[in-house]
Amino acid sequence: MTAHKVGSILRRDAPTLTPLTPIRTAVSVLVEAQADGAAVLGEGGDLQGILTQKDCFRPALHAAYYQKWTGVVGHQMTRDVVTVDIHDEVIEAADMFLNHPHRLFPVMDGPRVAGLLYRLDVLALLARLG
Template identity: 60%
Template sequence: MSEHRVASIMCRDIPTLAPDTPIRRAIAILLDAEASVAPVIGEDGELVGVLTQKDCFRPALHASYHQEWTGQVADQMSREVVSVDVSDDVIRIAEMFLAHPHRAFPVMEGAKVVGLVRRSDVLSLLLRVG
């Protein structure tokens, strides 16, 4: 199993968001991509946060109560991000999923987001090789 790296199972085609993206637009992007999370990329290309579908419930409920969409991704995103490296071992990632409540981790290559690894990606591999 130690020969399996995140690069072999991660999703490369993922939505990304900017901090100033209107939250209504961000929700539409997540839903259109059938994604539960999207990395938030700052002006310099750095990872500055993640936005999950769960993060979107507060502004969505606010909009339903007040008939008005307000705010941007930066207002709702999680700024404390747990990421993994493209060369990390899949077993390490499985252990990280046990230790954290996250459903996915951004995958980094240097300082750049190159994908996302989801719980289901790791479980699928463990099922195939186990």
């Protein structure tokens, strides 16, 4: 297999959030962007966590029942984030998707988030190469 780097297929235009973003706003961002999740960044741009569609279900269900949205991203996000490096080979990332239930991984370029790597994009590349 030809070596393909994660940086060649990551989504650089993926939405980002902050821990203080209201959860209702975050849900709107994900829905409008048709995104599976978003990196959560601190004031200095450092990765604080990730918020996925699944993380949003409990507050959305609560809001549907009580007719009121409450909370912020920091209360719902996953803090223990699995990441990949922009220079990793796609085959390594494919193996990570086999071993983790996640649909996406934040892609790091040194200390900053370069974008998101979607499981679907890895699968599409593997299908083209196969």
